[in-house]
Amino acid sequence: MAAIRLSVPDTATAGEVIEIKALIQHPMESGFRRDSRGEAVARDIITRFECLYAGETVFAGDFFPAVSANPFLTFHTRATETGTLVFRWTDQDGQSWEDAAEILVE
Amino acid sequence: MNDRFEPMKLTRRSVLLTAASASAFGWLARPALADPEDVTAARTALFGDAPVTEGRVEVSLPPISENGFSVPIEIDVESPMTPDDHVTRIAVFSPRNPLADIAHFQLGPRAGRARIETRIRLGGTQKVTVVAEMNDGSLWSGHAETVVTLAACVVL
Numbered sequence: 001m002a003a004i005r006l007s008v009p010d011t012a013t014a015g016e017v018i019e020i021k022a023l024i025q026h027p028m029e030s031g032f033r034r035d036s037r038g039e040a041v042a043r044d045i046i047t048r049f050e051c052l053y054a055g056e057t058v059f060a061g062d063f064f065p066a067v068s069a070n071p072f073l074t075f076h077t078r079a080t081e082t083g084t085l086v087f088r089w090t091d092q093d094g095q096s097w098e099d100a101a102e103i104l105v106e
Numbered sequence: 107m108n109d110r111f112e113p114m115k116l117t118r119r120s121v122l123l124t125a126a127s128a129s130a131f132g133w134l135a136r137p138a139l140a141d142p143e144d145v146t147a148a149r150t151a152l153f154g155d156a157p158v159t160e161g162r163v164e165v166s167l168p169p170i171s172e173n174g175f176s177v178p179i180e181i182d183v184e185s186p187m188t189p190d191d192h193v194t195r196i197a198v199f200s201p202r203n204p205l206a207d208i209a210h211f212q213l214g215p216r217a218g219r220a221r222i223e224t225r226i227r228l229g230g231t232q233k234v235t236v237v238a239e240m241n242d243g244s245l246w247s248g249h250a251e252t253v254v255t256l257a258a259c260v261v262l
Contacts, residue, residue, distance in 0.1 A: 032204050053216065057212075059212070059213055061209055061210065061211040062209065062211075065204070065227070066200060066208040066226050067225075068176040068225040068226055068227055071224065072224060073222065075213075075217065075221070076221055077216060078215075078217070078218035080216070
Protein backbone atom coordinates (compact mmCIF):
# COMPACT_ATOMS: atom_id res chain seq x y z
CA MET A 1 0.00 0.00 0.00
CA ALA A 2 1.04 3.48 -0.85
CA ALA A 3 4.05 2.81 -3.04
CA ILE A 4 5.62 6.10 -4.09
CA ARG A 5 7.48 6.80 -7.31
CA LEU A 6 9.47 9.96 -7.83
CA SER A 7 11.33 11.41 -10.77
CA VAL A 8 13.74 14.15 -9.72
CA PRO A 9 17.00 14.98 -11.56
CA ASP A 10 20.14 14.03 -9.59
CA THR A 11 21.99 17.19 -10.54
CA ALA A 12 21.06 20.64 -11.78
CA THR A 13 22.71 24.01 -12.29
CA ALA A 14 21.79 26.81 -9.91
CA GLY A 15 18.67 28.63 -11.07
CA GLU A 16 17.63 25.90 -13.49
CA VAL A 17 13.92 25.03 -13.56
CA ILE A 18 13.60 21.29 -13.07
CA GLU A 19 10.67 19.02 -13.80
CA ILE A 20 9.46 16.74 -11.01
CA LYS A 21 7.08 13.81 -11.31
CA ALA A 22 5.48 12.23 -8.27
CA LEU A 23 3.09 9.30 -8.07
CA ILE A 24 1.56 7.56 -5.08
CA GLN A 25 -0.40 4.32 -5.17
CA HIS A 26 -3.83 5.05 -3.69
CA PRO A 27 -7.39 4.02 -4.68
CA MET A 28 -8.80 7.60 -4.31
CA GLU A 29 -12.23 6.08 -3.63
CA SER A 30 -14.58 8.91 -4.60
CA GLY A 31 -17.51 8.05 -2.32
CA PHE A 32 -19.87 8.29 -5.31
CA ARG A 33 -19.49 4.68 -6.35
CA ARG A 34 -21.71 1.75 -5.36
CA ASP A 35 -20.61 -1.83 -4.93
CA SER A 36 -22.27 -4.89 -6.50
CA ARG A 37 -24.95 -4.88 -3.76
CA GLY A 38 -25.84 -1.27 -4.45
CA GLU A 39 -24.31 0.06 -1.25
CA ALA A 40 -22.30 3.26 -1.35
CA VAL A 41 -18.55 2.73 -1.07
CA ALA A 42 -17.11 5.00 1.64
CA ARG A 43 -14.91 7.86 0.50
CA ASP A 44 -11.18 7.34 0.96
CA ILE A 45 -9.06 9.99 -0.69
CA ILE A 46 -5.77 11.82 -0.35
CA THR A 47 -6.63 15.44 0.30
CA ARG A 48 -3.23 17.10 0.49
CA PHE A 49 0.09 16.97 -1.33
CA GLU A 50 3.17 19.00 -0.42
CA CYS A 51 6.65 19.26 -1.85
CA LEU A 52 9.29 20.79 0.42
CA TYR A 53 12.68 21.86 -0.89
CA ALA A 54 15.24 22.28 1.88
CA GLY A 55 12.36 22.62 4.34
CA GLU A 56 10.41 25.22 2.37
CA THR A 57 7.14 24.42 0.60
CA VAL A 58 7.62 25.00 -3.13
CA PHE A 59 4.45 23.34 -4.42
CA ALA A 60 1.28 22.06 -2.76
CA GLY A 61 -2.14 20.82 -3.77
CA ASP A 62 -5.57 20.02 -2.37
CA PHE A 63 -7.22 17.01 -3.96
CA PHE A 64 -10.94 16.29 -4.35
CA PRO A 65 -12.62 12.99 -5.37
CA ALA A 66 -12.17 13.94 -9.04
CA VAL A 67 -8.43 13.28 -8.86
CA SER A 68 -7.80 9.86 -10.42
CA ALA A 69 -6.66 6.78 -8.54
CA ASN A 70 -2.89 6.67 -8.01
CA PRO A 71 -2.56 10.47 -8.14
CA PHE A 72 0.18 11.48 -10.54
CA LEU A 73 1.58 15.00 -10.64
CA THR A 74 4.11 16.76 -12.82
CA PHE A 75 5.28 20.18 -11.65
CA HIS A 76 8.40 22.35 -11.61
CA THR A 77 10.75 23.99 -9.17
CA ARG A 78 13.82 26.19 -9.43
CA ALA A 79 17.00 24.42 -8.31
CA THR A 80 18.46 26.79 -5.75
CA GLU A 81 20.74 24.73 -3.51
CA THR A 82 21.97 21.21 -2.88
CA GLY A 83 19.47 19.61 -0.57
CA THR A 84 16.55 17.30 -0.02
CA LEU A 85 13.15 17.42 -1.65
CA VAL A 86 10.49 15.92 0.59
CA PHE A 87 7.18 14.73 -0.87
CA ARG A 88 4.28 14.26 1.51
CA TRP A 89 0.74 13.04 0.86
CA THR A 90 -1.94 13.21 3.58
CA ASP A 91 -5.30 11.45 3.41
CA GLN A 92 -8.69 12.55 4.76
CA ASP A 93 -8.01 10.84 8.11
CA GLY A 94 -4.67 12.53 8.62
CA GLN A 95 -2.54 9.52 7.73
CA SER A 96 0.47 10.58 5.70
CA TRP A 97 3.11 9.02 3.47
CA GLU A 98 6.45 10.57 2.71
CA ASP A 99 9.44 10.07 0.45
CA ALA A 100 12.50 12.17 -0.32
CA ALA A 101 15.01 12.77 -3.12
CA GLU A 102 18.44 14.41 -3.00
CA ILE A 103 19.53 16.94 -5.56
CA LEU A 104 23.05 18.21 -6.20
CA VAL A 105 23.12 21.83 -7.41
CA GLU A 106 26.31 23.12 -9.02
CA MET B 107 -58.72 -5.35 -17.74
CA ASN B 108 -56.97 -3.41 -15.01
CA ASP B 109 -54.87 -6.37 -14.02
CA ARG B 110 -51.94 -4.14 -13.23
CA PHE B 111 -53.80 -2.33 -10.43
CA GLU B 112 -54.29 -5.52 -8.46
CA PRO B 113 -51.18 -5.90 -6.37
CA MET B 114 -51.33 -9.68 -5.95
CA LYS B 115 -51.33 -10.42 -9.66
CA LEU B 116 -47.97 -10.61 -11.31
CA THR B 117 -48.55 -9.88 -14.95
CA ARG B 118 -45.95 -9.19 -17.56
CA ARG B 119 -47.09 -5.58 -17.63
CA SER B 120 -46.85 -5.02 -13.86
CA VAL B 121 -43.39 -6.57 -13.74
CA LEU B 122 -42.19 -4.27 -16.52
CA LEU B 123 -43.74 -1.24 -14.84
CA THR B 124 -42.04 -2.07 -11.55
CA ALA B 125 -38.72 -2.49 -13.29
CA ALA B 126 -39.18 0.82 -15.10
CA SER B 127 -40.03 2.75 -11.93
CA ALA B 128 -37.18 1.11 -10.02
CA SER B 129 -34.70 2.23 -12.63
CA ALA B 130 -36.21 5.72 -12.60
CA PHE B 131 -35.67 5.91 -8.84
CA GLY B 132 -32.18 4.57 -9.29
CA TRP B 133 -31.52 7.48 -11.60
CA LEU B 134 -32.85 9.97 -9.05
CA ALA B 135 -30.75 8.45 -6.28
CA ARG B 136 -27.53 9.24 -8.11
CA PRO B 137 -25.47 12.14 -6.78
CA ALA B 138 -26.63 15.47 -8.15
CA LEU B 139 -24.31 16.72 -10.86
CA ALA B 140 -22.62 20.09 -10.70
CA ASP B 141 -23.55 22.71 -13.31
CA PRO B 142 -21.90 25.94 -14.51
CA GLU B 143 -23.36 27.87 -11.53
CA ASP B 144 -21.60 25.45 -9.19
CA VAL B 145 -18.32 26.26 -10.93
CA THR B 146 -18.97 29.96 -10.25
CA ALA B 147 -19.90 29.16 -6.63
CA ALA B 148 -16.78 27.04 -6.11
CA ARG B 149 -14.60 29.75 -7.67
CA THR B 150 -16.15 32.45 -5.49
CA ALA B 151 -15.69 30.29 -2.38
CA LEU B 152 -11.99 29.94 -3.16
CA PHE B 153 -11.01 33.26 -4.74
CA GLY B 154 -13.80 35.67 -3.75
CA ASP B 155 -15.76 37.98 -6.01
CA ALA B 156 -12.85 39.43 -8.00
CA PRO B 157 -13.45 39.63 -11.78
CA VAL B 158 -11.94 36.88 -13.92
CA THR B 159 -10.25 37.65 -17.23
CA GLU B 160 -9.98 35.09 -20.01
CA GLY B 161 -6.41 34.32 -20.98
CA ARG B 162 -2.90 33.52 -19.74
CA VAL B 163 -4.13 30.04 -18.78
CA GLU B 164 -3.70 27.26 -21.30
CA VAL B 165 -5.50 23.98 -20.60
CA SER B 166 -5.06 20.81 -22.63
CA LEU B 167 -7.30 17.77 -22.55
CA PRO B 168 -7.41 14.96 -25.09
CA PRO B 169 -10.17 15.60 -27.70
CA ILE B 170 -11.70 12.23 -26.82
CA SER B 171 -11.35 10.61 -23.39
CA GLU B 172 -12.09 6.93 -23.72
CA ASN B 173 -11.93 6.48 -19.96
CA GLY B 174 -13.42 9.22 -17.78
CA PHE B 175 -11.74 7.70 -14.72
CA SER B 176 -8.33 8.90 -15.84
CA VAL B 177 -8.12 11.89 -18.15
CA PRO B 178 -4.71 13.55 -18.52
CA ILE B 179 -4.84 17.32 -18.08
CA GLU B 180 -2.06 19.83 -18.72
CA ILE B 181 -2.19 23.35 -17.32
CA ASP B 182 0.26 26.03 -18.38
CA VAL B 183 -0.04 29.55 -16.99
CA GLU B 184 1.87 32.35 -18.68
CA SER B 185 3.94 34.00 -15.96
CA PRO B 186 7.63 34.87 -15.44
CA MET B 187 7.38 33.33 -11.93
CA THR B 188 9.62 35.96 -10.33
CA PRO B 189 9.18 37.18 -6.74
CA ASP B 190 7.46 40.31 -8.18
CA ASP B 191 5.19 38.55 -10.66
CA HIS B 192 4.10 34.98 -10.10
CA VAL B 193 1.14 32.62 -9.88
CA THR B 194 -0.02 31.92 -6.34
CA ARG B 195 -2.91 29.51 -6.88
CA ILE B 196 -4.39 27.37 -9.64
CA ALA B 197 -7.79 25.69 -9.35
CA VAL B 198 -9.50 23.19 -11.65
CA PHE B 199 -13.32 23.13 -11.83
CA SER B 200 -15.81 20.81 -13.51
CA PRO B 201 -19.35 21.76 -14.58
CA ARG B 202 -20.47 18.12 -14.78
CA ASN B 203 -18.99 16.15 -11.90
CA PRO B 204 -20.81 15.50 -8.60
CA LEU B 205 -18.42 18.09 -7.11
CA ALA B 206 -17.35 21.20 -8.99
CA ASP B 207 -13.90 21.21 -7.34
CA ILE B 208 -11.32 18.90 -8.92
CA ALA B 209 -8.05 20.15 -7.43
CA HIS B 210 -6.44 23.31 -6.04
CA PHE B 211 -2.70 23.99 -6.26
CA GLN B 212 -0.53 26.49 -4.42
CA LEU B 213 2.62 27.77 -6.09
CA GLY B 214 5.11 30.56 -5.68
CA PRO B 215 8.21 32.03 -7.27
CA ARG B 216 10.09 28.91 -6.12
CA ALA B 217 8.07 26.85 -8.61
CA GLY B 218 10.01 28.43 -11.50
CA ARG B 219 7.33 27.56 -14.01
CA ALA B 220 3.54 27.46 -13.64
CA ARG B 221 2.96 24.20 -15.45
CA ILE B 222 1.12 21.22 -13.95
CA GLU B 223 0.13 17.86 -15.35
CA THR B 224 -2.11 15.36 -13.59
CA ARG B 225 -4.94 12.89 -14.21
CA ILE B 226 -8.55 13.58 -13.32
CA ARG B 227 -11.98 11.92 -13.32
CA LEU B 228 -14.71 13.36 -15.51
CA GLY B 229 -18.38 12.42 -15.22
CA GLY B 230 -19.23 13.18 -18.84
CA THR B 231 -18.45 15.31 -21.87
CA GLN B 232 -17.70 18.80 -20.59
CA LYS B 233 -15.67 22.00 -20.62
CA VAL B 234 -13.19 22.06 -17.73
CA THR B 235 -12.35 25.50 -16.31
CA VAL B 236 -8.98 26.40 -14.79
CA VAL B 237 -8.57 29.63 -12.82
CA ALA B 238 -5.17 31.04 -11.87
CA GLU B 239 -4.56 33.72 -9.26
CA MET B 240 -1.53 36.01 -9.63
CA ASN B 241 0.33 37.59 -6.73
CA ASP B 242 -1.34 40.95 -7.52
CA GLY B 243 -4.72 39.29 -6.88
CA SER B 244 -5.87 39.23 -10.51
CA LEU B 245 -7.72 36.12 -11.72
CA TRP B 246 -7.24 34.54 -15.14
CA SER B 247 -9.03 31.60 -16.67
CA GLY B 248 -8.74 29.05 -19.43
CA HIS B 249 -10.90 26.19 -20.65
CA ALA B 250 -10.62 22.89 -22.44
CA GLU B 251 -13.29 20.56 -23.74
CA THR B 252 -13.25 16.82 -24.04
CA VAL B 253 -15.68 14.15 -25.18
CA VAL B 254 -15.93 11.44 -22.53
CA THR B 255 -17.02 8.05 -23.87
CA LEU B 256 -16.98 6.17 -20.55
CA ALA B 257 -17.95 8.58 -17.80
CA ALA B 258 -16.63 8.24 -14.24
CA CYS B 259 -19.30 8.25 -11.48
CA VAL B 260 -22.17 7.29 -13.78
CA VAL B 261 -21.03 3.71 -14.33
CA LEU B 262 -21.77 2.33 -10.90
